[in-house]
Amino acid sequence: MSRRKEERRCREVSRMWALVGVLVLAMGAWGCGEDADDEQERVASGAFEGEHGLLVEATLSPDPPQVGEVEMEMELSVDGSVLEGAEVEVEPWMPAHDHGSNTVATVHEHHAGHYVVEDLTFSMAGHWELRVFVEWDDGSDEAVWDFEVEE
Ligand SMILES: [Cu+2]
Structure with a gap:
């Protein structure tokens, strides 16, 4: 799966969870952490x-x-x-x-x-x-x- 698709999928999943009002913060630990990793390498x-x-x-x-x-x-x-x-x-x-x-x-x-x-x-x-x-x-x-x- 391309990274872009994956990111979009992550976003959609995030939105869904937000809609049902369940711990959106948990998403970070759940596979949408790509950006955070990039950040880590650049500091x-x-x-x-x-x-x-x-x-x-x-x-x-x-x-x-x-x-x-x-x-x-x-x-x-x-x-x-x-x-x-x-x-x-x-x-x-x-x-x-x-x-x-x-x-x-x-x-x-x-x-x-x-x-x-x-x-x-x-x-x-x-x-x-x-x-x-x-x-x-x-x-x-x-x-x-x-x-x-x-x-
Ligand atoms: Cu230079």
Whole structure:
């Protein structure tokens, strides 16, 4: 069955259930969840690991990101310990075109292990990477992830 037909069928079933007044909310868990899955793959917020124990728990807003300025905050830890006083750089990168953005993002630690990113922008829509480089007393690591930036 084509996806469109399936979606239409989902809608019709939804309507029917709504008409008889039965738990429409249950539909989401019942097979009409395709859109929610797509959404899940596109978001840029989440937990991302480096190869040397770094864990970046990032929140971007809006999410999925849009062209222009994006607000970003991160919790950083290494091997499970809160990472305080690290040097952090955040670089947006568009691999298909080999370019970054027009602004240089700056990062400051708001409180222990909690870092706020400013001047983070995406200059065009499409597939971007976000590269986070972190240096601390006796080590360094990076975490990179990728996602779609919307118009
Ligand atoms: Cu580009």
